[in-house]
Amino acid sequence: MILSVLSSPALVSGLMVARAKNPVHSVLFPILVFRDTSSLLLLLGLYFSAMIFPVVHIGAIAVSFLFVVMMFYIQIAEIHEEVLRYLPVSGIIGLIFWWEMFFILDNETIPLLPTQRNTTSLRYTVYAVKVRSWTNLETLGNLLYTYYSVWFLVSSTIFKALSWGVSLLK
């Protein structure tokens, strides 16, 4: 129950990002979506990721977009005359996504649907966590700086490209 309470604003806010009339609202609604993502990660027990997601996504990304949106005078009303043009192909893609949902959901989640009826699919119980458990930070640090350290150093070239790009664009 707590999962649906914490994640139901994400369903509405995600739609409002795409359909809000004011562009400033379409920058504010993802803040709600990121908050819901972080609360989902809290429920999974990944406390470090649940902390990093708001700090980066809300604190850096959404704030940068707010700067961009508030500096410019962006027209409020958009003309939605071209929405139906994409409906055939996007409708087919949407139907494919909807069809794939029936492989994941089982009958216990949504009754009366033609989904799978086994209630023991994808169950996973961890007993080692009750003996001695690592925090999320310890596990990520144990892997990121030892086995994946080359990837970690190579990903710094992303920020090199970022600084070059921003300085060239002025």
Add this chain to the structure above:
Amino acid sequence: MMLEHILVLSAYLFSIGIYGLITSQNMVRALMCLELILNAVNINFVTFSDFFDSRQLKGNIFSIFVIAIAAAEVAIGSAIVSSIYRTRKSTRINQSTLLNK
């Protein structure tokens, strides 16, 4: 039960992000929908790595890199939008039609 709920949520956010990205006239809204897509992908990776990959946590590590790429792409994207706005005075996506006939 929890795995399916989170996977459905991430698929829903992914499709909403693609929908908003394709049908948006505003550049800033398109970039925010791109952030929604990356966030949905992050939830997917982290959920799978939490449930099935306790030893190597490949999904969780990869989501750190996806966050880094998202932040870098936000900076570059907003710089590009700023420079386009400065020269054209509008942020509509379909305004670059000079090559059309």
